[in-house]
Amino acid sequence: DVTFHCANEELCEQWIQVANEQLALLTNRPKSLLVYINPFGGKQCGKRIYEQKVAPMFRRASISADVIVTERANHARDHLKTEANLDKYDGVVCVGGDGMFSEVLHGLVTRIQTDNGVDQNQPDAELVPCSLRIGIIPAGSTDCICFGTVGTNDPVTSALHIIVGDSQPMDVCSVHHDDIFLRYSVSLLGYGFYGDVLTDSERTRWLGPARYDLSGVKTFLSHNYYEGTISFLPAENNMGDPRDKLQCRSGCRVCQHKPSKDTRWEISGWSVIRAEFIAINAASMSCACPRSPKGLSPAAHLADGTTDLILVRKCSRLDFLRHLVRHTNKGDQFDHSFVEVHRVRKFCFQPWHHELVSLEDPIESPKKTGFSSICSAQTTSNYSSWNCDGEILPDAAIQVRYHGSITSPMQ
Template sequence: MNVEGDAKHPDSSLQFLTNKAVVTLQVKENFLHVRCLKKLNPFDPRPFSSFHCNIYLCDILSTATSESEWKVHSKVESLNTANIGSLLHSTASQCKLLLVHIAVKSKGSLWKLQTLKFRCKNTRQCSAWSTYLNENITTSLGRRSVSRPKSLLVFVNPYGGKHKAVDIHKHIVTPIFNKAGIRQLVVVTEYQNHAKEYLKTADLGKIDGIIAVGGDGMANEIINGVLIQVQEKNNISLDKPPADLSEACPSFVRPSIRIGVIPAGSTNCLSYVSQGFDDPETAALHIALGAEHNLDLSSIHDRNGAFQRFSFSMTSFGFYGNVLKLSERMRGLGPSRYDVAGIHSFLHQCSYNMKVWYLPSDTPVDIANDRTKCRYPCNTCCLDKLSDFEQTMSNGDVCSKPSPILSGPINTNFFNNAVHYEVNSNSEDGSQITLGAKITSQTECFESTKSCDNANGNNKWQVTEGKFLMINSALMSCACSRCPQGLSPSAHLADGNTDLILVRNCSRADFVRYMFSHVGKANRFRFPFVEVYRVKGFRCEMPIASSSVTCEQIDIKQTESECSRTSSCWNTDGELVPDPNIHVWVHKGLIKLFAKGIDQK
């Protein structure tokens, strides 16, 4: 047997009894090797090799022992026990159970908790094996810089989604955390922003992570609460002068604490994008195993530089803003309120006159034709530096398959006769304008005096304006069970960019076709009224004029002035930002998430 660390050697020849075979255990090269000595069913046609298995130590949550009765199947009694050794000769009625709790990747990439039971007559050696395995698990995790949580602050939202958060926490999350030896401080939220207010003054030094049992709204509360507390402790103002926001990305301190989400809400976008499913058991196992992934956030400020909030997924103005604004008055309908609000917003379709500035990404990508997706291990998200554990995974030393125990901007040519301008930033009043040739995109260029996150000096602010049905910013793909590909399928979790999607005014029929393109695998950017840019930041401005809003109506008696009074707002992670004039900057990997990322298929 290979000895790791200073752990005491248990007997490698010790025989254990499972439900199907007599086996021995051995730890070698970060794996627990289970080897079959004898099949309990002599008529089983499967070869001995099918009973062997190798369990990756980092997939083991913990091991333990318990007292058990010595139960032998009737088929075992008929065996020639001399061929097995002394395992079955004892007449003692008591034995020890060695319990090995492991995370198993099942079909469809879901993760399940499985407990392997090994019976043994030698109670002292069985306990020694449990201690030995736990010590080797700790050693293996340390070599890969994997830090598993030992104490978690858990927020449970009993009102979100289908009101199942309490049951999910009690029957799915708690058993997994108990087996992993994780202590929990549970707070059941009682009102909106309860978690956010709690975290502003909470002592975060005694916990290893914060978990949201709820939806994206609860996750947004926790992320904002943690970041606000950290910035205040470091004397960093959240509010920024508007002039500074127009020039460079503001800097914020990155919290050391990790955030996790157990999906129990209506859409569960964050869980779906970081795991591939909105499955509570998979999420709980990733947290218990200490999986970690960086997550981009965006900071949102209003026109005066006043901080509004941090966002992790979608920030949208227009249609989605109207849906959220209306759905907030229909919370009694549960998740179906979004369908009702969506139909109402579609029938009252409005377009908004907006001016949008954006700073293109340092690595332009043709997003419409980009087929790459954020999959673990993602070289784009880990471009700066891979951790030792991620490097090992990337080099193929650790397989992402189940454990062996298992069975740039797009030019749509939509506009004609547009004029290209370039403003000389060296001019004090910005009055030096060079008139260029007519092009097919209504675009202006403004040179930036500073840049965001290692941007080169050639980056220029771009600006476009017109009437928009929607302005969407997708920090991630924003996929969910209703929209499996998301708003922008090629967006990444931690590349320091957001995909800015501009949906200009179009007919109601065209808008329906665009919305239905999100249901399947159709290219949602191949519409003449849709533009998409990968950017590091943007800002929007709505001109103060009576013609800022235009409405189409279907048997609805609503005047334009009435629609102006019910102007849209920003929907950011399911939370409202009322001011249409905002600054948005992307912060690369500002938070650490308990997540592994979606596995390659």
């Protein structure tokens, strides 16, 4: 806190008047917010963080807040879709991790599309932008979305951004299986390694954030690969390159560029790759976090209508370890013969119908016992799973389209 003292009452009133006049110029400042708190996420500190750190700041800024403490999974999503009176609010705030943000995003975007008669099951549907902004107070196991937009996972910093009305446009992509809508995504779509990590971690949720470390080690030692066909529509050349080291910052010229409406490119510009992959990652933002300050794709942009599609082909366990380690240092994680990255607007994935085997023995995988069984494939399925912003998708064959910035987090 900063407290000013003044012995002259008249001068003190002038300070207050000038301060209020300057604050009135910030027309984007919210006056009424709908707040959802996840009391179970991360270290189960969401309610305490809001009550002790955020709520006092909102009161000092004369912001009224209706608070809902969620009681089950998708509580916030369902409330936004059906019950919430959105006309009362200037924004929606979620207190939790990436999963909580995803809930609020899905509820809000779905509500807007339903109110405007948009069929979300149509992959080519044009989504209606959301006028309400979403604020994030980090309090989860993973807070990558907050870190990627603010640069830190600090509740007070995020609250200050919300109070002054800062906003950051953010791309949203829709994920479909045939003509069935599955989910929206704003950060990471990961198949193979990151999908397997998430699937395994669901079995040990009682461990809290530490479950990701355990599952990461198990998945790395398993070293599975998956066969499939990836088809993608590259972005135009003037949208930059994933390896140009041009990071997304305030006033980013790449995000200000308007994409071409030329549909001829969509007909003739598709590329197709059939291969065996350890990981397929689509990063709509850098996906930076404290452990990986650069993220999965350091030059990915928040609001350019594209994603950086990272393809990690079959390689040795040691080579894959080198690739992973470069996410934590200043090395170029794309500088490997088995890694390629493309900036794309759309992509589709179709798995091959082959038996899952280990990279250590692609012909025959003997039965493993003891410690080896822990490191073996975690499933006998032909497929991995897609990790969609921390949620598991029910289908491996998907179509993904990027819609541009239809929502703006208050960051």
